[in-house]
Amino acid sequence: GDSVTQMEGPVTLSEEAFLTINCTYTATGYPSLFWYVQYPGEGLQLLLKATKADDKGSNKGFEATYRKETTSFHLEKGSVQVSDSAVYFCALTSGNTPLVFGKGTRLSVIA
Amino acid sequence: NAGVMQNPRHLVRRRGQEARLRCSPMKGHSHVYWYRQLPEEGLKFMVYLQKENIIDESGMPKERFSAEFPKEGPSILRIQQVVRGDSAAYFCASSGAAPNYGYTFGSGTRLTVV
Numbered sequence: 417g418d419s420v421t422q423m424e425g426p427v428t429l430s431e432e433a434f435l436t437i438n439c440t441y442t443a444t445g446y447p448s449l450f451w452y453v454q455y456p457g458e459g460l461q462l463l464l465k466a467t468k469a470d471d472k473g474s475n476k477g478f479e480a481t482y483r484k485e486t487t488s489f490h491l492e493k494g495s496v497q498v499s500d501s502a503v504y505f506c507a508l509t510s511g512n513t514p515l516v517f518g519k520g521t522r523l524s525v526i527a
Numbered sequence: 528n529a530g531v532m533q534n535p536r537h538l539v540r541r542r543g544q545e546a547r548l549r550c551s552p553m554k555g556h557s558h559v560y561w562y563r564q565l566p567e568e569g570l571k572f573m574v575y576l577q578k579e580n581i582i583d584e585s586g587m588p589k590e591r592f593s594a595e596f597p598k599e600g601p602s603i604l605r606i607q608q609v610v611r612g613d614s615a616a617y618f619c620a621s622s623g624a625a626p627n628y629g630y631t632f633g634s635g636t637r638l639t640v641v
Contacts, residue, residue, distance in 0.1 A: 459632035519569040
């Protein structure tokens with residue numbers, strides 16, 4: 417079945433550092449890909465998405481490009497802030513199937 | 528313009544009691560999904576419902592767990608005879624159409640079984 421693999425956390429960075437969180441997937445057909453963010457004690461919020469190969473999703477300085485050839489959807493941000501500290505989840509859906517999530521990557525940004 | 532509303536936010540039950548979790552989807556959304564999150568783990572899909580229909584319950588334990596989404600009112604996730612292992616955060620999400628539009632999540636219900 418469909419699956420998502422994320423890099424293990426936690427990831428600790430200094431403010432203004434460059435962020436990459438790796439995400440690879442296995443799916444039948446052509447899935448839609450998502451990044452969600454979860455702040456402490458809250459639900460998940462959609463951060464960005466891409467629905468077809470070579471699409472780039474972007475929001476709040478975060479970007480991810482749908483790479484069909486490498487089955488990847490890595491999350492990047494050029495300069496992180498303390499307020500970006502959260503857990504980030506990569507997810508996919510193939511057609512009408514419910515979203516499948518990775519295990520999440522905890523990011524801590526220190527001033 | 529309320530989002531997905533879940534209640535209660537926190538629920539404590541003794542072993543053997545019933546837990547009832549409620550979810551009101553975003554206005555205009557007719558698809559509801561329930562997920563369970565254990566500490567330091569990702570979200571595990573439980574069940575997908577549309578109004579009055581269960582579309583996919585492949586992630587739901589066969590015993591003690593049930594879900595409904597009636598024509599009127601919120602979706603309900605019911606756990607009978609709770610055990611300590613049921614302690615988790617339960618999240619509800621809704622979407623207006625097919626899942627590839629993305630979901631809107633509620634803030635979750637944190638169930639503690641003592």
